[in-house]
Amino acid sequence: MPGENSLTKEKGKITDQPDDYERLRSLLLGEDYEQVIQKRLAQADIDRVAEVISEAFTKRNQQDDSLAKEISPVIEDSINASIKNHPERITNVIFPIIGPAVRKAVSNALSDLIYSLNHLLQHSLSVRSLVWRLKAWRLGIPYGQYVLLQTIQYQVEQVFLIHRESGLLIQSSSTKGISYQDPDLVSSMMTAITDFATDSFNQKSDSLNVLQFGDLTLLIETGPHAVLAFAVRGVLHKDVKQHISELLEKIHAEYAQELGSFDGDTSRFEPCSEWLEQALLRKEKVQEKTPPWMAIFAILILVSIISFFSYRNWQLSGLINQVVEQVNGQAGYQVIEQEYKNEELHLLVLQSPLAVSADDLVTSLNVQKFEVIINKKLAALDSPELFTAYLERKYGGHLTAHRKGESVDLLVNGEISAENLSALKQDALVENNFNLVLSENLKFTQEVSVQEKSRREFNALVDSINRQFFYFEVASTKLKEASRGKLHETIVQLKQLVRMQDVTGFTIQQIGVSGYADSNGGRVANLSISSDRAKLVKSILEENGITEELVVSWGYGAKDLDSVDVELQRRAKIEVLYIDNQSIIYDQ
């Protein structure tokens, strides 16, 4: 390998003084050795990093949040990729969370809606709110402000820190959203009033503590250098009094020097404006939480109106049906169309020439709630052939009447839906005038897919039932708790199958219940217990309304291999046997 040797020589040149040992090693072992060394080193690196990686994460996290910043794009990408590649996995993970979250959100939204509806009704319709509106209008203040006055116990609206000597405002703070006089003027005027009162009444103590205007109280606390005043709306609470004293002491302690040498420069007191903001105390009146009566009342009224109208509707349709039945019951009359509008019931009837007159019939009906108007078409009702055209229009298909001596059969062929076919068979016109309804070469429209759907559903249910096992306690016919629940689910499915027979064209021929025992115990005993287990399941099915004639039970004893878990050996299972009888009925 001359090339390689020259390469190592090249390398040798690059390093300053390659010692002989190293040259010998590279001559002997060449590049392979280097690669092995590199691999070993890389492997060692991996091991070393693997050992400390989580501790390193912890330590770095404590230092700063750079790790989270670095990792978050990686995590975002991997979540994106995961959602893209396996959406069903994410769906499975979030599925249990989404249901409760949606339910909670919906119920919250509903209760919010009810409360806001109630609030709206209470505040716009109640007598109290009307009185409040009137009072607010008389006082010339916005309704919102008046409501605030009525609902708060107290609120410190403005706070003034005033230089005692000059009456100059040092700092002030006020609640947002309420309009005030210029605080500079207010504080000067307040000082003037205090001075005036002090002089006029010769009060040495120079402390006018409280000024009251309507429901606004001006609470004044005087210190050696500064005066603190709170404009309080509502009740003068002891908390406010305590706060004003404490705050004034705090300000004097912190700003003693600045206050002593105050020359009108307020900038030095700016830091204390935060304290003044905090002094804007507010306490709301405790309002009893009453149920949302107004909303409940409104909903009740709505419900009763709806139920009143639906009751009337129900009553009316009952009466209409009664009238139609009465007319149909009258010899020589056949109702073919009915329409109710504007308190008039219009009936289109086929009338035999020999029947009583329509006027007499209406009189005999004696209906008071609405007027019955009979539009008649004369027809010989002993010729049922005349009805086929009308019935075709109504139900579809191709209909012909077949006369066999006295009786007439109705022959149905062409395209008709299964639903219309059964409706046709039950039509009063058909029942009264035709002996039999026969079908021939029928094609079913639309409903085919619906039927196919229910057939698939039926098959799926049968599969699910046939796959189910019910396990028993040791040496007993007692079902295990979990299996009892499963059995009840299965009963629901069985009932559904029974109901679906008509739609699907399947007929359940047998529901077989087989019982098994575990391999412990004698053959006879096992046969007996397995048979008892099957019988137990059979009896539960029958108790729950599965037709007795369908259900059979057998006990097989112990049949399983020894390798099967004994817990699984003590079991029963249900098998549904059914036939597809569609062709038998329709392809006759």
Next chain:
Amino acid sequence: MINKKICMVGAFAVGKTSLVKQFVDSLFSEKYHTTIGVKIDKKVIKHSDKTTQLMIWDIEGVDAFTNLNSSYLRGASGILLVLDGTRSQSLESAKQIKGLIKSVLGNIPILLIINKADLIESWQFGLDDAKVLEISQDNTFITSAKTDQNVEQAFVRIAELMTA
């Protein structure tokens, strides 16, 4: 910004309130309203390189029945002593008031304002007579609240004196 309290003092009906009204709102009315107690206004003025907010205490005028309530003067940094040139009585009152100011506030800037310059033909005393008050010419202003003569200048002057 520096806040300063100044007081308008003088005999009744010399035009203290009118001067303040003219200075703050640039308005003048011939109607006379007597001030009871004190009326307070404010105005921010800029003079040389400073900004000062003046809290102007317009104190009720002094007459035979009303003395100056000294508690209104407390904490004032400057005084505008207002005279009515058409009434020599206002000069007499001013002498008393100045004495009171001296005793209550000590040496603080006092400006002498001789008002009603628009009626100068019916003045009963002049600048020379006002020298008894011992206020320098620099701090004496002849003003008219009606024509706005010298009003702004007087207030700027007191602001300068207070913040010097």
